[in-house]
Amino acid sequence: MGEVKATPATGKLGILIPGLGAVATTFIAGCIAIREGLGQPIGSITQMATIRLGKRTENRKPHIKDVVPLADLKDIVFGGWDLFEDNVYEAATNAEVLDQRLLDKIKDELSAIKPMKAVFDKNYVKRLDGPNVKTGGTKMELAEAVMADIEKFKADNGCERVVMVWCGSTEIYIEEGDVHQTVASLEEGLRNNDEGIAPSMIYAYAALKMGIPYANGAPNLSCDVPAMVELAKQTGTPIAGKDFKTGQTLMKTVLAPGLKARYLGIAGWFSTNILGNRDGAVLDDPDNFKTKEVSKLGVLEEILEPELHPELYGDMYHKVRINYYPPRGDNKEGWDNIDITGWLGYPMQIKVDFLCRDSILAAPLVLDLALFLDLAKRAEMKGIQEWLSFYLKSPQVAKGLYPQHDLFKQFEKLKNVVRHIGGEEIINHLGLDYYEE
């Protein structure tokens, strides 16, 4: 056993969230409810997972939180920004995800969390408009205002450390351009109000400039451009993005590796969803949906490698649809029809009907990303944290690398990084030594 490579998680950790909507309020209310013994942190690796250490004969399987120093739930303080003025109790009530009786039990704590004024521009989220918005000034001045908010939050709440997780709406599709290439071009763009800089980038810039870890839960670029990676390295800041991997894509990256492992062919994969929350309303706009579509379509290619196996996957038709359907609220229904082929090309079908709860699936991911990014910071890890791709639909990776989407490869990577930080041996599953005389 080696030395733990991270400093202890002392003092309070602030988790700051741009976008106090369904996901963020379900996350915050959930953490407070769990803290009060009103529920279990189901779906959270940091709270529930155990990890095998050493050889199988040693039988060591502690909790991850006992292998690496993670911030305790009781030491977390929550805050955030939104263009609507509702406090977290009101926003959680409007989101209609959690039972009102549960929310009422923790009403005082939730009502005390009021959104700071957002950096918002309707051009990037066409279906929304709200009053709680910072006005005037250049994009650089807006970034400075976010930094001032963070300083004030830290001081008011006595936080030792802060992390930021973007839970704001999905912004319109933006391609990486010249302004995103270097810290210098990004800063120039911030001063000149370059339209390639979306609000999510202004928050990300503010966080990274201050050395605050940043995760992006939506599919918009945000910190996934060279300039942000350069800035993260300069300021010694860990980053992770993008787009929480929760419902349909989670299932896809579970099923596809299984089909691929058996070398079964896939002729087509049709995925459609109905959802009726605010996220669904935003994604009803084609420019915003395009961002999500690109993120959702990416996962199969890397897992199936059609270029190596054209006879199995070369002609696969992959389609993803999201339909806004208000009656379902946050309770999304996702259907998948998978046309597969077996021995001699005989066709078969798999149908998946996932009646999920979007924010219930996303909330533990916010917690894990925040706690692991805080750990990474204390372990002096900077730049892209590929080991957190386990949580993301469209993982950010180093230039020249392709992302890995297979959930099980991602989980192995995460666990090996935990072992590495915890000063434990990396496990490669070779296992031949158990059979040596």
Ligand SMILES: NC(=O)c1ccc[n+]([C@@H]2O[C@H](COP(=O)([O-])OP(=O)(O)OC[C@H]3O[C@@H](n4cnc5c(N)ncnc54)[C@H](O)[C@@H]3O)[C@@H](O)[C@H]2O)c1
């Ligand atoms: N729930 C899931 O399973 C899931 C999975 C993957 C990604 N996401 C993404 O997570 C994000 C949040 O989802 P949600 O269901 O909570 O949506 P939501 O619409 O309920 O919440 C988003 C909130 O962000 C606010 N907002 C938008 N732009 C902002 C800005 N510039 N600054 C501050 N606040 C801003 C909105 O007012 C809204 O309250 C979305 O982008 C969604 O696509 C969610």
